[in-house]
Amino acid sequence: MRRIDLKKVSVARSDTIRSINRQIVLNYVRERAPISRAEIAQETALQRSTISLIVDELKAQGLIEEFEGESTGGRPPTLLQLRAADAVAIGVDLSTKYTIVATSDLAGRVLEKEEFPTDANSQTTLNRIIDSARKLIKKGIDIEGIGISLPGLVDSETGNALFIPRFKWRDWNVAEEVRVATGLPVRVDNDANAMALAELWFGRPEIREVRDFILILVEEGLGTGIVFDGQVYHGVVGAAGEFGHMIIGTNAPVACASGSRECWEAFASERAALARYVKLDGGSNAYGDITFSQMMDRALNGESDARAALIETAHYLGIGISNLIKGLSPEAVIVGGQIARVWPLIAEELKTAVEENMMCRGLPSAGVIGSTLGANPRLMGALSLVLASKFASTIPT
């Protein structure tokens, strides 16, 4: 049971109950659409009249829409779904290589997007984000907010990027800058936290019931997002989840962002996999300057060296994951990033490494799965910073 936070608690009133019922109906429509009023009544034990009042309110607020289902003999049923087609959110996926600015509807379907290389100068990148956002806002008057995913340390409460290692950006008040330029509310978070939020709200059915999980974002570095009891755990100033720098061994194939060859990210990031691959060319320099994505393509085409590099990397991913499971006991661990594309190649080694390292204490393990977010998980993370607030309970508990 969560301890009451006396600083935040509000006294229960009748509109608190109404607000909870509203969130229940909205989330039934979100997860089970197309669904009828009668089906919601059956599943929730809410009165039909209460549901109709709430549905009218949600329709008036533009959150859901009705359509006629197929008749099974009598009158065709009236079904409910989230309002489709209109843009309601802008997501900004700022990664170390490129930035995507995109709109989506309430269900997280991407409608329009622009992409450009991320400039190492924060002001240049900021200006391009604002230009793209303004263009998209002009087209869709109902945009309700902007969510920004950043590759670094972010205080999501203040909207400040505290440190973006790749570009050495410090104390960048990005939320405030974008808010002033666009007039829209802006939410900012670390990329792994935002992705964890997206898995929580928009992940595939197999994790829909899971309320405690860890998301591992494998990229040039290694990020983690922790979900406890259905919400993202941020820690003080948002610094939770820096497991990429826990010590895994010595003599890693690369150094971590801070120069250590002992950290998990030095063993299990994309850079570590590439370094292993390059070593396998026997000094012939045959594997030159290829990208992680190209290496994965080679592995998928059956090239044994590329496969070996990925499988060894999966082994170290598994060791780190087993440490996290021992400490946090999540129900599931989700592995995200480009590497999810070769999940069938690495899953077995990864799971074996996890199980072997769990054995010493006989502790319960957790399901390890590839990300369920599809082609652009970081963008889904950025969008969910806006979208999740539409569905989440606003009642402090």
Ligand SMILES: [Zn+2]
């Ligand atoms: Zn480190």
